[in-house]
Structures are given as C-alpha cells and as structure tokens.
Amino acid sequence: MDSSFFFTADQLNAGYGKRQVLREVSFSLRQGCITGLLGANGSGKSTLLKAICNQLPHTGECLLNGQRLEDLNIRRLAGRVSYIPQRSGITLSVSVLDVVLMGFNPVLGLFRNPVQEQKKRAEEALAAAGLAGMQERDYQTLSEGEKQLCILARTMVEDTELLLLDEPDSALDFHNRYYVLMKLRRLVQEQKKTALVCLHDPGLALDICDQLLLLKEGRCISSLRPDQDAPQVMEEKLKQIYGPLSLIRCHDGQGQSRLVLLSDLSAF
C-alpha cells in the first residue's frame, strides 16, 4: 500500500437487511485533500459514508493512519472521524454556541461541562466559519447556509482527522454551496484534514474536489483527478454514471481555468 495514503477502505460490503448496497468498494484518500463521491440516486453514496463511520454493519475494513476504525468504540471513533449529515437533526431551540460546544463531547467526561478555554475555541471556530458574533443566536432561526456553517464550526472544534460529509450542499442555494464548500476546502488544506464528500452536483464537485470517486450500483467504478486528467478522459468516465454529456474546459472572468459539464439535451 502507498504510504502517502492516510485513509484506506478495503473491500467494503454493506447493505440494509438482506439488500446488499455496497459491493467490494476499495479506495484510498490523501491528507489535505477533498475527495468527492459522485453517483446517481441509490448508488450507495450515503451507505458508504455510514459504513465508514461504523453506523452500518459491513465487511471489509477501513484504516485511518494504520488504525482499523472497526476496532474503535463510539467515543474514540468520534474523536477521529466526524460525520456531517445533509441537514443536522437538531430540532430544539438551542444556541449556536451550544451546537458548536457539542463538538467537544468526545474529549469531555460524561459529567463534565466545557471549560472557558473550550468556549473561546468554539467562538474562534464560529468566527473562522464566518459566523462571528452569532454565538447566542437560536440555531433554529439560522438560514440553511448558516446552519451548515455552524455544523462546520462544530467539526472544526471536534478536530478530527477524517471528515465525512453527506451532501452538505443539498439544502443550499448557488452562492452558499460555493461559500460553504470553499470554507471546507480551506479547512482541509490548512489543517491537513482528509475529507470525503458526497455530492449531487458534478459541476460543483469538479470545481472543489482534488479527487472524485464514481459510484455505480454499489461499486466504485472509477476515479478521476480534475486538475490532472484530460477532459476527454473525465468525460468518458462521467458518462458511465450520468449518461450522454460534454465536459468543456474554459476560463472564468478572472482567467482561471474551469471545467463545465453540459448535459446532452437530445438524449431526453
């Protein structure tokens, strides 16, 4: 195995009851990189994330910096891996600061409460996520974009090595998708995290991710690197999951090289 890989999933099989969803999925991730997980609905993206964070029974193994994640208890796993759902399941009125402070739970004793220094760190994380001064706001009154940023701040204080995000863009508008994911990108690069992000929008994934894994019917059929692979090669690979399309390299207003994905309208 290449030692530069920080996380490796090896031969993962998982499902719900008798229905097998994931079939022998293997891949590796590097530190400081965001890897996008692309696939049609039902291809097993969310199942893969749940299997990695041990929420779903599975065979095969996941190694994080040499440690088998399957051997860790709930607390130690939470100290090394964080999971960000599509929408956080916080349904009560609770302050933004309290939501972020939940991130310290793995390092706090059962009966202990966060100390002043941890509150300060939570406020700093909120500021880094772009929510400075909002610590006393009610989480329920935040916009969907702000909620995701608040959860991102919680992930910052968790300070885990592996971040798993399940379609963090699903409830966000065009601007906020980029805003939230660029914040994530900065966090991953600056703090040398490893991130696996499940995304619906391949255009966004091509813009943000260092590597993409393509999932079809529970199998990892291919991977691509947007900054290195030729557009024609990537186009052929993306066609396998999205059908007829064109991938074009062009330049945006700032002269930066970008990839644009166009669906083939005649196919519908």
Place this chain on the structure above:
Amino acid sequence: MKPFTVLHLIRTGCMQENREGRIKWILASAFAGTTVLFLASLFVGKYPLTLNQLLEKEEQALRVFLTLRLPRTSMALLGGFALGIAGNVYQTVFRNPLAAPDIIGVSSGASAGAAFGILFLSSGTAAVTFSAFLGALTAVLLTLSLAGTGREKGNASIVLSGIAVHALAQTMLMVLKLTADPEKELSSIEYWMMGSLGGITSYRMPVTVLVCLGALTGIFLLRRQVLLLSVEDEESRMLGVDVGKIRLMVLLLATLLVAAVISVTGLISFVGLLAPHTARLLAGKSRSSVMLLGGLMGSILLITADMLARGIAAGELPVSIFTSLLGAPFLLYLMAGKGKAYF
C-alpha cells in the same frame, strides 16, 4: 406576593437586552416567586395558622405545621420541580414537544399499580404508594425492553412500545375497576387518579425525597448528555454519545422522579407538559438553566394549584383540576406573546 406580581417580574426579565443577564433575572424571579408561594402555602388551609402561633410554640399549631402543612407544601415544591424536570427530559429526549410522562407508560402503569394495591393489598397509603411506584417502573421497563427487541432501536420504537404498554395498563385498570367494590374501592381508585396532596404527612416523605434528590442529581450531572440526545441518533453517536445506554439511563432517572412523586400524590396532570414549555417560552433556548427554570415553574404551578385545592371550597378538591385550570390559560398567554417565534 401575588402570582400576578411574580408573573410581572418574570415578564420584565424577558425584556432585558443581554441574554445571559435576562436568563439570570428570570431565574432569580422564579426563585423569588417559588419562595414566596412556598411561605404563603404554609399558612393556607382548613386549620388557621399564624406566624405568631408558631413563634409562641402553641402545641396544636406546631403539630399541624410540622406533620401536615410543612410536608404537604414541601411535597408540592419538590413534586412540581420533579415533574417539570422530568417533562423537560422526556420532551428533549423524544424530540417531541408533546411528550409527557405517559409517553412511555409511567402514569398508566402507576394507575394500574395503585388500583392493584387498593384492591389486593390494603387501602392504606403505604401499600398504595408502593404498588403505584412498582406499577410505574414495571410499565417503563416493559416499554424499554419491548423497544429493545425490535430491529429499529430508536425513539419511534420506544414511543410505539409506550403506546402498547399504555393500552395494556389501561385495560388492566379497567378490569381492576370492574372487579372493585363501587362503594369503597372504586371511589378510592378514582380519587387517586385525580391526584391530591391531601394525604401527605411527614411519615410519607423521606423515601420520596431521597429518590427524587438522587434522580435529580443524576439528571443535572447528565444535563449535557440530555441535550446531545436531542440530536438525531446517528449524529449524536458520531459526537461520541453511546445513545442506547445514555438514553436508557436518562429515561430511567426521569421515570424514577415521576414515579416517586405520583405514587404519593396520585396523578397530577399538565405540570410535566406545561412547565418546560413555559420555561422555554420565557427564557428562549434549551440549556441547563432552562431545565432548572422548568423545574421552578413546575413548583410554582403545583404549589398554587394545591393552595387552591385546599382553600377554595369547604372540602378538599383534586389538585389536577387546578393545575390544568391555571396552566392552560398561562400557556396561551405566553403563546400569544411569543408563539410565532416558538412553534
């Protein structure tokens, strides 16, 4: 101090700009209100008591004060506080604003237990208290173990099992009522189910107080975990919470609280549902201070209801009549002011 003045103080607290300061102000007002009502309650009742009589150590007055009035008022204080805290726990853990002790079968289990005690043990208070307590615990343990046998082990299965156990306990209660002697036993069962603090004496207090204090200490120590349980199970687990174990622990503590109180008072409606909502409407977000405020609101409601129950008519009235009569309009009053932001 009249209840209106307490209300006014609390409402004034809501207008404070700084949130931390505001919560402290509301808490202090609720403490003051509880204390004033507690002191007032000591002197309300069929036997007229005055401070002078107590200071002059009149034997009869002292006996009434120490064996009846003080235990009864203390029970109203502790019982209301316990029901308020337990209600907060149930609503938070089940992520359901309508969750009340009966969601996992506590009240119906206690009722069936009390009826069993009245019919088969003795109509003496100790036997009824004991069997009601046992009935409540049995119902909840049955609910939790039934929920644990299914493939899905989340909140929904606990609530569904709770509904099944509630129905079962209600059926048992019905059968017990059918076999009861209509003159004596049936009326005892009905009266128990309407709730009253009339039977509280100093002899019945120690066990209840010990159980309540133990369970309250446990819940306050676990208050951060209670908040973490309000998040979806998967997310909570990924924050390092052993959801199954912690939920079981917290629910058992809350059940101990409710069972300890209603086994001596009979069913008391509305306090567990209303007190936490009142606290949240007054103070805003869910935090440990709101949990404490919910307890105090429970005490305020139960002490006031109990004063009315023993002071308004010639005979003693069931306390649940007044907890509902006072609680419902108060909740509507608060909703009128903040309802849109809250629901």
